[in-house]
Amino acid sequence: MNTLTRSIPFPLQERFYRGLTGSLKYVGKALALIIRPPEIFAGPGASLLLCDALAGTGAKRLLLVTDAMLVKLGIVEPLRARLEAQGVAVTVYDGVLPDPRIEQVEEALAMLRRDGCQAVLAVGGGSAMDAAKIVAACASNDKAILEMAGFFKVANAPLPIYCIPTTAGTGSEVSVGAVISDPANKRKLPIIDHKLVPRMAALDGRLMTGLPRAGTAATGMDALTHAVEAYIARIATPESDQYALEAVSLIMRHLPRVMADGSDEDSRQMMSWAAYRAGMALNRAGLGYTHGIAHNFGGYYHTPHGWANAIVLPYVLEYSKPACTGRLAELARVSGLAAGGEGEAELADKFIAHIRQLKQDCGIPEGLKDLREADIPAIAEAALQEAHFTYAVPRYMDQATCEAVVRQMLV
Ligand SMILES: NC(=O)c1ccc[n+]([C@@H]2O[C@H](COP(=O)([O-])OP(=O)(O)OC[C@H]3O[C@@H](n4cnc5c(N)ncnc54)[C@H](O)[C@@H]3O)[C@@H](O)[C@H]2O)c1
Numbered sequence: 001m002n003t004l005t006r007s008i009p010f011p012l013q014e015r016f017y018r019g020l021t022g023s024l025k026y027v028g029k030a031l032a033l034i035i036r037p038p039e040i041f042a043g044p045g046a047s048l049l050l051c052d053a054l055a056g057t058g059a060k061r062l063l064l065v066t067d068a069m070l071v072k073l074g075i076v077e078p079l080r081a082r083l084e085a086q087g088v089a090v091t092v093y094d095g096v097l098p099d100p101r102i103e104q105v106e107e108a109l110a111m112l113r114r115d116g117c118q119a120v121l122a123v124g125g126g127s128a129m130d131a132a133k134i135v136a137a138c139a140s141n142d143k144a145i146l147e148m149a150g151f152f153k154v155a156n157a158p159l160p161i162y163c164i165p166t167t168a169g170t171g172s173e174v175s176v177g178a179v180i181s182d183p184a185n186k187r188k189l190p191i192i193d194h195k196l197v198p199r200m201a202a203l204d205g206r207l208m209t210g211l212p213r214a215g216t217a218a219t220g221m222d223a224l225t226h227a228v229e230a231y232i233a234r235i236a237t238p239e240s241d242q243y244a245l246e247a248v249s250l251i252m253r254h255l256p257r258v259m260a261d262g263s264d265e266d267s268r269q270m271m272s273w274a275a276y277r278a279g280m281a282l283n284r285a286g287l288g289y290t291h292g293i294a295h296n297f298g299g300y301y302h303t304p305h306g307w308a309n310a311i312v313l314p315y316v317l318e319y320s321k322p323a324c325t326g327r328l329a330e331l332a333r334v335s336g337l338a339a340g341g342e343g344e345a346e347l348a349d350k351f352i353a354h355i356r357q358l359k360q361d362c363g364i365p366e367g368l369k370d371l372r373e374a375d376i377p378a379i380a381e382a383a384l385q386e387a388h389f390t391y392a393v394p395r396y397m398d399q400a401t402c403e404a405v406v407r408q409m410l411v
């Protein structure tokens with residue numbers, strides 16, 4: 001498709017992409033009608049309440065998908081014990097690695113089948129949640145994992161999915177998406193289907209107090225990027241705007257606090273809520289070029305997802321600004337940056353400058369040291385391929401422009 005469209009002049013291509021992604025607003029509207037948001041438990045100890053509710057569903061055998069670090073930190077054991085005490089036999093798969101791959105999903109699926117598990121509980125960050133969602137989908141669909149990549153290819157309803165996020169970032173606990181890595185082809189592929197929305201999710205900031213600073217920064221910036229990209233998307237709705245603005249306002253207040261003191265339970269809770277709301281915004285309005293480029297940084301260099309987004313976001317906003325100045329100005333207002341009397345353009349600049357400052361305060365560099373000049377054309381091409389067919393971005397880029405934007409991130 002990309003090769004075909006690239007043979008026609010860019011203004012015509014742009015009209016095609018605008019029409020294609022503009023029509024996604026109808027998909028968003030349809031999703032708003034058919035998505036049943038997860039039942040949410042929020043607050044300290046909410047993860048245990050989710051276990052009680054899960055036990056109450058009558059499930060007798062459960063696959064718990066997590067990673068070895070969370071087992072080591074003692075986060076998994078109280079949850080497993082709570083479930084077992086109520087008669088739920090728990091099989092633990094703790095082999096998830098950051099940016100889960102097909103092999104991990106297959107290992108977990110084999111355990112699920114061996115033990116006849118009836119539901120899947122994810123305990124972890126986006127990696128564990130995405131792996132769990134894909135395992136649940138594979139359990140009821142006789143399809144190769146990569147065949148489900150793209151839109152609405154999960155034919156049969158997955159096994160029931162439950163999520164206990166331990167990072168405040170991806171929004172996978174509410175989102176229609178799950179991302180699978182394909183390292184052989186340097187790709188990360190989204191599987192997008194409303195059937196992947198979990199049944200229940202617990203937003204329990206207490207589980208996040210041990211998350212190290214780098215992980216806190218990266219995941220917080222991921223949530224911020226979801227909210228910002230959803231807010232400037234052309235298909236944003238009043239509903240997605242409300243979620244996005246709430247998320248941005250909370251993140252601007254509470255990310256600096258959890259960076260200063262990771263044990264601040266109240267701010268961890270607020271970040272968890274913000275990530276969830278940002279996930280709701282992206283369910284409706286989608287994402288943009290920042291994610292398109294960041295996914296490729298992940299595919300090429302294994303850059304942590306949120307870290308990659310944080311690096312890319314200000315450059316993409318700078319490029320997008322002429323087409324969304326008013327929206328960026330509004331983001332500046334909800335971030336508390338307006339002193340009064342500034343014009344829209346000045347406020348938009350203030351918002352972008354504030355993101356650069358926030359990055360710096362979080363210890364995230366301006367550019368990506370792994371980035372290689374020789375990779376830029378292929379990264380730009382893949383980013384455009386993802387964005388042009390998936391996101392209603394405010395201002396389009398052609399290949400040369402995208403390369404120039406990415407080139408600014410060379411260190
Ligand atoms: N499904 C979606 O909608 C969606 C959206 C954005 C990103 N993603 C995907 O999510 C993945 C990234 O997820 P992530 O950013 O949450 O990181 P992650 O799940 O990869 O975890 C990163 C590291 O943090 C550790 N960790 C997690 N919680 C911890 C805690 N409470 N205390 C101490 N350590 C902890 C993990 O053990 C891991 O080593 C990527 O693969 C990305 O593509 C999915």
Ligand SMILES: [Fe+2]
Pocket residue numbers: 170222225226291305309
């Ligand atoms: Fe993301």
